Amino acid sequence: xxxxxxxxxxxxxxxxxxxxxxxxxxxxxxxxxxxxxxxxxxxxxxxxxxxxxxxxxxxxxxxxxxxxxxxxxxxxxxxxxxxxxxxxxxxxxxxxxxxxxxxxxxxxxxxxxxxxxxxxxxxxxxxxxxxxxxxxxxxxxxxxxxxxxxxxxxxxxxxxxxxxxxxxxxxxxxxxxxxxxxxxxxxxxxxxxxxxxxxxxxxxxxxxxxxxxxxxxxxxxxxxxxx
Amino acid sequence: xxxxxxxxxxxxxxxxxxxxxxxxxxxxxxxxxxxxxxxxxxxxxxxxxxxxxxxxxxxxxxxxxxxxxxxxxxxxxxxxxxxxxxxxxxxxxxxxxxxxxxxxxxxxxxxxxxxxxxxxxxxxxxxxxxxxxxxxxxxxxxxxxxxxxxxxxxxxxxxxxxxxxxxxxxxxxxxxxxxxxxxxxxxxxxxxxxxxxxxxxxxxxxxxxxxxxxxxxxxxxxxxxxxxxxxxxxxxxxxxxxxxxxxxxxxxxxxxxxxxxxxxxxxxxxxxxxxxxxxxxxxxxxxxxxxxxxxxxxxxxxxxxxxxxxxxxxxxxxxxxxxxxxxxxxxxxxxxxxxxxxxxxxxxxxxxxxxxxxxxxxxxxxxxxxxxxxxxxxxxxxxxxxxxxxxxxxxxxxxxxxxxxxxxxxxxxxxxxxx
Numbered sequence: 270x271x272x273x274x275x276x277x278x279x280x281x282x283x284x285x286x287x288x289x290x291x292x293x294x295x296x297x298x299x300x301x302x303x304x305x306x307x308x309x310x311x312x313x314x315x316x317x318x319x320x321x322x323x324x325x326x327x328x329x330x331x332x333x334x335x336x337x338x339x340x341x342x343x344x345x346x347x348x349x350x351x352x353x354x355x356x357x358x359x360x361x362x363x364x365x366x367x368x369x370x371x372x373x374x375x376x377x378x379x380x381x382x383x384x385x386x387x388x389x390x391x392x393x394x395x396x397x398x399x400x401x402x403x404x405x406x407x408x409x410x411x412x413x414x415x416x417x418x419x420x421x422x423x424x425x426x427x428x429x430x431x432x433x434x435x436x437x438x439x440x441x442x443x444x445x446x447x448x449x450x451x452x453x454x455x456x457x458x459x460x461x462x463x464x465x466x467x468x469x470x471x472x473x474x475x476x477x478x479x480x481x482x483x484x485x486x487x488x489x490x491x492x493x494x495x496x
Numbered sequence: 497x498x499x500x501x502x503x504x505x506x507x508x509x510x511x512x513x514x515x516x517x518x519x520x521x522x523x524x525x526x527x528x529x530x531x532x533x534x535x536x537x538x539x540x541x542x543x544x545x546x547x548x549x550x551x552x553x554x555x556x557x558x559x560x561x562x563x564x565x566x567x568x569x570x571x572x573x574x575x576x577x578x579x580x581x582x583x584x585x586x587x588x589x590x591x592x593x594x595x596x597x598x599x600x601x602x603x604x605x606x607x608x609x610x611x612x613x614x615x616x617x618x619x620x621x622x623x624x625x626x627x628x629x630x631x632x633x634x635x636x637x638x639x640x641x642x643x644x645x646x647x648x649x650x651x652x653x654x655x656x657x658x659x660x661x662x663x664x665x666x667x668x669x670x671x672x673x674x675x676x677x678x679x680x681x682x683x684x685x686x687x688x689x690x691x692x693x694x695x696x697x698x699x700x701x702x703x704x705x706x707x708x709x710x711x712x713x714x715x716x717x718x719x720x721x722x723x724x725x726x727x728x729x730x731x732x733x734x735x736x737x738x739x740x741x742x743x744x745x746x747x748x749x750x751x752x753x754x755x756x757x758x759x760x761x762x763x764x765x766x767x768x769x770x771x772x773x774x775x776x777x778x779x780x781x782x783x784x785x786x787x788x789x790x791x792x793x794x795x796x797x798x799x800x801x802x803x804x805x806x807x808x809x810x811x812x813x814x815x816x817x818x819x820x821x822x823x824x825x826x827x828x829x830x831x832x833x834x835x836x837x838x839x840x841x842x843x844x845x846x847x848x849x850x851x852x853x854x855x856x857x858x859x860x861x862x863x864x865x866x867x868x869x870x871x872x873x874x875x876x877x878x879x880x881x882x883x884x885x886x887x888x889x890x891x892x893x894x895x896x897x898x899x900x901x902x903x904x905x906x907x908x909x910x911x912x913x914x915x
Contacts, residue, residue: 322909327818348822355820362912366815370508380819382501
């Protein structure tokens with residue numbers, strides 16, 4: 270396993286100013302190396318989701334510096350950031366967020382088509398490959414709104430994988446799933462981390478889930494208390 | 497690639513909400529349909545009403561006006577040069593109504609490339625004798641062929657053949673009103689007395705109906721030769737030369753030029769009929785205004801539906817943004833949606849507009865004053881279709897612009913966090 274740094278956060282501080290200034294994140298500094306399987310835990314309201322949105326480049330209103338793949342994210346335009354998200358980051362959210370107008374396969378293909386480095390046929394082949402890997406190829410032709418919660422979440426993981434991102438970020442990926450589906454999803458992550466050396470950053474308040482990851486970052490009141 | 501992808505996403509969003517899309521498109525369709533039908537109908541009516549006068553009016557008319565001589569002898573006298581001379585009771589001199597050297601003028605006009613048609617004419621004041629009563633009237637001596645070509649004379653001859661005035665000697669075509677007064681039928685002989693008290697017998701070969709009742713009560717047409725005979729004038733006697741020119745807008749300047757060149761009075765159509773232009777302009781303005789209002793209303797419909805769609809699709813917008821679509825990509829998706837509603841609705845609108853115009857064109861419309869018109873007039877000018885389609889795209893573009901901008905500014909963090 271190489272020690273290339275995929276993601277580096279330097280003194281990230283964020284405050285909400287409405288109606289009074291509340292400091293949400295205070296001087297967060299940490300880095301994630303390639304192939305790490307990291308979870309961020311903490312109680313509700315400790316700022317872990319806020320941190321994830323900053324790390325994902327969707328929230329640009331913060332102080333401090335963020336480097337993804339060694340490139341500074343501060344000062345990039347909205348379009349450049351969108352490209353970074355498309356290329357380097359895969360997302361899995363608590364609420365599956367698939368586009369209901371498309372089939373599972375099309376949902377997975379969309380970020381790949383947006384990237385545009387492969388032809389549609391190639392992207393389709395890659396998407397089918399991901400589905401096979403997650404053992405859900407039978408869902409390919411189904412519309413997103415015909416899938417169960419667990420199925421949707423696995424399709425979302427396949428979508429996150431399509432552009433071979435350097436890091437996959439997950440926001441409470443099992444928060445909305447029952448025990449069996451949670452375990453299935455966890456197994457997928459574990460397999461990705463151990464077999465494919467996929468870098469994973471998972472925000473969760475499920476301690477049991479976090480215990481099984483390789484590294485735990487624990488947060489409280491906007492600070493990292495243990496990592 | 498990117499644009500194709502955007503169009504594909506837009507299409508999926510549209511198809512998923514096809515009922516809403518249809519309602520929005522119907523709004524545009526209705527607007528364009530009414531725009532096309534309204535303008536076609538209004539312009540058709542305008543053309544009809546203008547044609548009533550303008551078709552029958554020369555672009556330029558050359559004639560000699562009876563008026564006092566501008567150069568009174570006293571103005572030439574040396575001893576009265578210094579002051580301004582007021583002269584009372586000037587009488588018009590013995591100016592002849594005929595155009596001097598008419599053959600040479602006609603020759604010169606034929607060589608002028610700007611002149612598309614020449615029709616000489618003689619106007620003769622006569623009395624039609626109906627038993628003991630004399631009815632005042634006018635005989636227009638015309639070249640029936642030239643008159644038909646330039647001024648659609650043939651269209652207004654409701655009974656008989658217009659060319660008969662040339663072919664049958666001493667023949668006349670009477671205005672419908674005049675014929676009714678004289679109780680004359682085709683084949684009858686009517687008597688006219690000239691101002692010089694000479695009596696002539698003329699054979700009625702047809703009736704004409706101009707659409708202007710007053711005109712039909714006094715006007716009649718005969719050949720130039722017949723009229724010259726009635727007036728006892730030689731064969732080069734012509735009182736008017738009527739011209740059509742290539743560009744009607746140039747008529748005033750050409751008229752001035754000829755007035756100077758031929759030392760003659762020249763009147764252009766704009767001066768003679770200025771009120772018609774004003775009328776048509778105001779009518780077109782009203783129809784355009786109504787049509788555009790219809791399209792703007794349709795635009796608001798699209799605006800509403802797109803706005804609703806954006807609130808419904810907040811999740812989708814957030815996920816598109818999270819997976820690497822930029823704000824401008826999202827904005828383009830919604831613009832494509834708006835424009836395809838505009839395009840789809842617009843094309844249908846053009847089609848229905850044409851059908852509606854065609855239907856109006858079939859409705860019978862008979863009026864005594866317009867003998868040649870059998871159905872409502874419609875103008876199928878392609879320019880209306882062009883304006884309609886471009887306006888539908890412009891309206892939908894403007895209607896889509898603000899919602900698309902709103903969509904591009906959706907903050908995915910707020911949506912994802914807000915769940």
